[in-house]
Amino acid sequence: MKNLSSFVFILVAVLATTFSCKDEVTSDPANENQTISDEHPKLILTAQGVNDIRAQLGTIPIFDNTLAKVKEEIDAEIEAGIEVPIPKDYSGGYTHVRHKRNWVVLQKAGVLYQILDDEKYAKYVKDMLMQYEALYKTLPLHPKTRSYARGKLFWQCLNDSNWLVYVSQAYDCIYNYLSEEERNKLETNLFRPFADHISIDSPQFYQRVHNHSTWGNAAVGMIGLVMDDQELIDRALYGIKDLKLDATKKDDDGGFLNKDGKAGFLANIEEPFSPDGYYNEGPYYQRYAMYPFLIFAEGLHNVKPELKIFEYKEGVLLKSINALLNLSDADGDFFPLNDGQKGMSYYNSALVTAVDISYHYGDQDPGLLSIAKEQNQVLLDDSGLAVALGIKNGESKPFTKTSINLSDGQNGTQGGVAILRNENIELVFKYAAQGSSHGHYDKLSYSLYENGEEVIQDYGLARFVNIEQKGGGNYLKENKTWAKQTIAHNTLIQNENSHFNAKYDIGSQHHSVLHYFSSENENVQAASAKEPNAYPGTEMLRTMAVIKDEDFEKPYMLDIMKVTSASTNQYDFPFYYFGQVLQTNFEYKTKETLQALGSKNGYQHLYLEARAKANSDNSKFSWFNNNKFYTLTTVTNNNDELLFTRIGANDPEFNLRRDPALILRAKTTKNRIFVSVIEAHGSYSPVTESAKNSNSNIKKLDVVLDTEDYTAISITTINDNTKLFITSNTNASKEAKHNITINDKNYEWSGSYYFK
Amino acid sequence: MKNLSSFVFILVAVLATTFSCKDEVTSDPANENQTISDEHPKLILTAQGVNDIRAQLGTIPIFDNTLAKVKEEIDAEIEAGIEVPIPKDYSGGYTHVRHKRNWVVLQKAGVLYQILDDEKYAKYVKDMLMQYEALYKTLPLHPKTRSYARGKLFWQCLNDSNWLVYVSQAYDCIYNYLSEEERNKLETNLFRPFADHISIDSPQFYQRVHNHSTWGNAAVGMIGLVMDDQELIDRALYGIKDLKLDATKKDDDGGFLNKDGKAGFLANIEEPFSPDGYYNEGPYYQRYAMYPFLIFAEGLHNVKPELKIFEYKEGVLLKSINALLNLSDADGDFFPLNDGQKGMSYYNSALVTAVDISYHYGDQDPGLLSIAKEQNQVLLDDSGLAVALGIKNGESKPFTKTSINLSDGQNGTQGGVAILRNENIELVFKYAAQGSSHGHYDKLSYSLYENGEEVIQDYGLARFVNIEQKGGGNYLKENKTWAKQTIAHNTLIQNENSHFNAKYDIGSQHHSVLHYFSSENENVQAASAKEPNAYPGTEMLRTMAVIKDEDFEKPYMLDIMKVTSASTNQYDFPFYYFGQVLQTNFEYKTKETLQALGSKNGYQHLYLEARAKANSDNSKFSWFNNNKFYTLTTVTNNNDELLFTRIGANDPEFNLRRDPALILRAKTTKNRIFVSVIEAHGSYSPVTESAKNSNSNIKKLDVVLDTEDYTAISITTINDNTKLFITSNTNASKEAKHNITINDKNYEWSGSYYFK
DSSP states (O other): OHHHHHHHHHHHHHHHHHOOOOTTOOOOGGGHHHHHHHSSSOSSSOHHHHHHHHHHTTSOHHHHHHHHHHHHHHHHHHHHOOOOOOOOOOTTSHHHHHHHHHHHHHHHHHHHHHHHOOHHHHHHHHHHHHHHHHHHTTOOSOSOOOSSSOOSSSSSHHHHHHHHHHHHHHHHHHGGGSOHHHHHHHIIIIIHHHHHHHTTTOHHHHSSSSHHHHHHHHHHHHHHHHHTOHHHHHHHHHOSTTOOOOTTOBOTTSOBSOSSOOOSHHHHHHTTBOTTOOBTTOHHHHHHHHHHHHHHHHHHHHHOGGGOGGGHHHHHHHHHHHHHHHTBOTTSBBOOOSSOOTTOBTTSHHHHHHHHHHHHHTTOOHHHHHHHHHHTOOOSSHHHHHHHHHHHTTOOOOOOOOOEEEEOSTTSOSOEEEEEEETTEEEEEEEOBOOGGGOOSOTTEEEEEETTEEEEOOOOOSBOTTOTTTGGGSBOHHIIIIITSGGGSSSOEETTBOGGGGOHHHHTTOBOEEEEEEOSSTTEEEEEEEESSSSTTEEEEEEEEEEOOTTSSSOEEEEEEEEEESSOEEEEEEEOOOSEEEEESSOEEEOSSBOBSOSSTTGGGEEEEEEEEOOSSEEEEEEEETTEEEEEEEEOOTTOEEEEEEEOTTOTTOOSOOOEEEEEEEEEESSEEEEEEEEEEOEEETTTTEEESOSOOEEEEEEEEEOSSEEEEEEEETTOOEEEEEEESSOOOTTOEEEEEETTEEEEEESSEEEO | OHHHHHHHHHHHHHHHHHOOOOTTOOOOGGGHHHHHHHSSSOSSSOHHHHHHHHHHTTSOHHHHHHHHHHHHHHHHHHHHOOOOOOOOOOTTSHHHHHHHHHHHHHHHHHHHHHHHOOHHHHHHHHHHHHHHHHHHTTOOSOSOOOSSSOOSSSSSHHHHHHHHHHHHHHHHHHGGGSOHHHHHHHIIIIIHHHHHHHTTTOHHHHSSSSHHHHHHHHHHHHHHHHHTOHHHHHHHHHOSTTOOOOTTOBOTTSOBSOSSOOOSHHHHHHTTBOTTOOBTTOHHHHHHHHHHHHHHHHHHHHHOGGGOGGGHHHHHHHHHHHHHHHTBOTTSBBOOOSSOOTTOBTTSHHHHHHHHHHHHHTTOOHHHHHHHHHHTOOOSSHHHHHHHHHHHTTOOOOOOOOOEEEEOSTTSOSOEEEEEEETTEEEEEEEOBOOGGGOOSOTTEEEEEETTEEEEOOOOOSBOTTOTTTGGGSBOHHIIIIITSGGGSSSOEETTBOGGGGOHHHHTTOBOEEEEEEOSSTTEEEEEEEEEEEETTEEEEEEEEEEOOTTSSSOEEEEEEEEEESSOEEEEEEEOOOSEEEEESSOEEEOSSBOBSOSSTTGGGEEEEEEEEOOSSEEEEEEEETTEEEEEEEEOOTTOEEEEEEEOTTOTTOOSOOOEEEEEEEEEESSEEEEEEEEEEOEEETTTTEEESOSOOEEEEEEEEEOSSEEEEEEEETTOOEEEEEEESSOOOTTOEEEEEETTEEEEEESSEEEO
16 A cells, blocks of 8 residues: 555646646648547547546545556556467366467556656557567468457457557557657568458358357557558448358357348447347357447447447447446345356446446446446546546436346347346346347246345356366356256246257247336335247246245245146256255155166256155245245146256266255146245354254245136235235236236236235 | 344432342441351352443443344243243253253353343343252263263263253352342252252262363352352362272273362363363363353352462463464464364353453453454353453454464473464474363474465364264264374374374373474574374374575475384375365376275275375465465385375264375385475465466475484475475574584584575
């Protein structure tokens, strides 16, 4: 801390005495337009922004601290010397890691040169760029062959694009430090061929609507902005001119390369974002795609303000930041919808970019300042300055996450994701479209959280990102054989087949349909959606609610899955809990030897640990995890089975976690209503060794009515208090009036559901 | 906070104006001795102590806050009303929990009466005691029959004794508030019969050396001190007069009831504590036994100072507190040696008692103040006042835990426990005696921690203490069939049999023997011990070290297990790691179906997940847990097998955790040297998705010499730096001089080992 504050002090002193205008800033007003695009920096940092930042330095703690850390980091790198190795490795390997590090270092050194006005940073950037220039012109395709679009510095064009997105910024920062000759050399031998390789030479990567292409577009566009090259800028915005790809080809992940011919940055904004800002691949990839979307948008805003990029598609880029922040749990970790690695959170640097840009270019939401404070760093640019000033001026307010419904699809008509929040309980209900090549086959699935901790988990992806020992850090084959399959999720599986037979081209044609979303009543947060296509001939209508009731310690989850089918089927209905079995009201028998539950569609990865026959109208299962108690109460009949399973079968390289599930299995059934309540209750202290409220509060869960139009569930507590939840299966609009009689009693209400 | 500080303010104001001497404090100096034993309170609180406390109130934050919290807690109880239900349940059940709660409430209400001088607390205590008096005289034995010594309020005399230890204090606090008639009523119908039931009526519980008896002794003694009943006090100190029990009988846990006829509080101090203060059952039960030891000792100190109880056996009671604090990891959690539930820590209230008493009656170690600060509460008595004043006066210093060797056995000659600490790495090496009925069969076993997190775990007990759903909260049968067995521990298992055939009477006759302990060199913390009896005809000598070497990121563990046998055997050598398999240098084949590894001695609880043949001189296994990397390098030969196992087979009620292990198996072997290094290295961030230092730093681990007298191990890093560790297998005294030649090179040193 001492070093840091003295550094800031010296900095301010130095700046106060040595600050002078850059000679490229002309004061001729007649020439102003010309100046804007000629002056540098102009991309992310601007000349005016640099002036403002320098003026405030030493008085804006979060900015000053970020700057001091970056300076320390880059000074150490300069000390260690430049390394630009010949490309050789996959992700996680030495050359991969080094080039990845270099792009970060170059970008930061460039920024330090601008803010600190110290030539050593400019020289460092120049020297490294010259080494890249010398190397790049000698490079063939990267020697590793696994990618559908190989890069030159990296095994995939994607990473080459990452590099250029960052390095464009560095180049912009030292542009005026370089001689024209030096610039020509870099542009001719490095930047232009680099941009061409990831675009013209790699259309299967570049010319599509996909997060990969977004990086490619941004890379080409940003270097185009710096070089003032309109052809590159147009290629970035609209795709490679006059190029049409084979619409039937697929990429490594099984996604179509380019089904409808759309391409370019604008198309990449247009299609994957819904009007609510939901990104079709889910929050993990939204986070990944976010950086090129926003950083290129910031560059466009600065250099091409006439494009009004932040207003494009009714301001969807800024809306998407709000959506993404809402797709995180109480700890800021993103919900692992589709392919998502757990633990990724809004502490990721892409979210620093997102939060700062959203604050500065949006409407200065003071809630964003509280997230920025948690992130404890800001962008070293105009937006970071704005955030730092906001925090300094005490404008920060808590960022409050409430229930939210996010539509999916370009026009918001392809299903969506509903997040139900009630006190510390969060339920994520997915009724979205396929989610591109990173989508999982899990229509109407959900996961449940208590205070940021998983209660009923979504498995996430089967990958150890950047851990080289596990398949080079890339997707593992179990991602396809397990993680994407329906049985890996908390939804209905018919006849041990995945939804859409786990076929991407079929799944991509469909989406679930919102039935209703209701968050007006603070005690009852509810969402309901239909899925008619996952299993042809079978329709699922799932209604989920998180209900706060005075008879319960915490809000509980109510789940009503109504299945209507033309055929007789087996239905599996899993609950992926965590922790240890505490108690059941059914007698299970554990297996002497463990065998896989099935042979395909993910079932080959589940061991069957125990089996039971349901023997009462309600099957109850309590478990214990992280010193908290949970109970599932679910309506069953005597033909139902209950299976205790564990992931891990047919996993020859121990790629899967050994996580448990309870699966409710209904055999030879046509129509079925699955009704379940999950209570989070009580706690245990291993220090005092006392268990509080360790038992379920529910005596009886009953389906008192189930017709085409209505399903009514009664929930009776151990104190014999009964509540009734009636959901409207057909007409569920907010205005709809209902009047029905159940057991001679009349119920009248308007809206989607009744609860009393 | 507002309420709390205003409460303290009012309190001080009230006390300043209303304080008056109790009328039982006589001012006649001639009568002083008489007064001391006649006045009340005298047991834990003393009249003088109460005066001192009242004088300081409002100026001693940690004491004031504790008091405010206790007041809030007890006021709520008084508000809720008294409940004294007819006994009915096992641990965790309603009547059990209520009576347990009542003893806490009574003790606290008594203290509040003394400190706050508010009659409402005295009346509350009196009213509840009268209800107990009315109930107790009607009570038969508790209806639950599982205990070897049934109580009346509780299912076991142990809990009845807990009750009396606390309630004696409450009675002392309101003694003078009661009329003589009331006191007679309580003493005649409640306290004396209560004391008799847990002692004279339950000699199998009372008349032994065991933590149960310690509670019994303290209960009888404390009520004896309050009632000034010398017969009860003697019965407490020396056991039931003239009673000898059958020396061959056993208790519920398989322990002998009374093998050598010793009994009473002094015998219970004498025998289980070693001179270093190690308690033979291990830290979990020491924590449990600690409260009655210390609280009765405090009472004896106050009422019978002539006994000099804190100097008894060279001050072993206070030494034992230091030993116990050292038997905790970086988070303060006790190492789960023998039967120990994980998560029990020095935040337990018994440790508040221990820390405060140790500070006050010991030598005011300022390190204890820092633990008291973490505990954030103090005893509401003289010792708590002393701690509060120490903290207030800024005397607190960090409690530093370094490597420590704790001898076991009454005279410190029955093996022990060595804890090796080096930066954030802690290794617990157990070479102790059996540990009474709670002992496990794990001679020369170890567990390894990094910064308070388990790297190589000890399973602990198989019990969910006070969680009624799991076997009434009592020991589960898997505690015997799994947790106590040798294969559940990180040590050598010969021919799939447990040490001493898991027979308590054999195990109790033996202990391991310290070979050496060396902590002088801060880079090399080492301990070595022999076990000649666990398997007759086989001798194990295990030498363990935690070594800080500049070539490594963190200190690593070196383990040398030298096995010498007269017969040919199969040896299993397990490593109970946590997390996911990352990489091996051997090819394993996973099983299609999982079967138990064996049929008995704990092996019936292990599933075999995968099997491999060792195929090089070093077998390497890397794993990944909680975003950190670990690597085992172990010396193997081509006949060795490596087994991946998981706990959970033959577990019909899901009582066991599904934890993994790697087992090194040597078949048809006589003598064998197992040499292993475990490195903790690197880290992974799921936010930046970067893996640091994820690979082992060891290229080669070699046994370069192994004779009767010496074993020499060379450790070569990937940078080809080689270090040599030579351990002296015979003469290992600090003074011994050694001179040997290995591969033509001469090594000369003095002391237990050589490392360079």
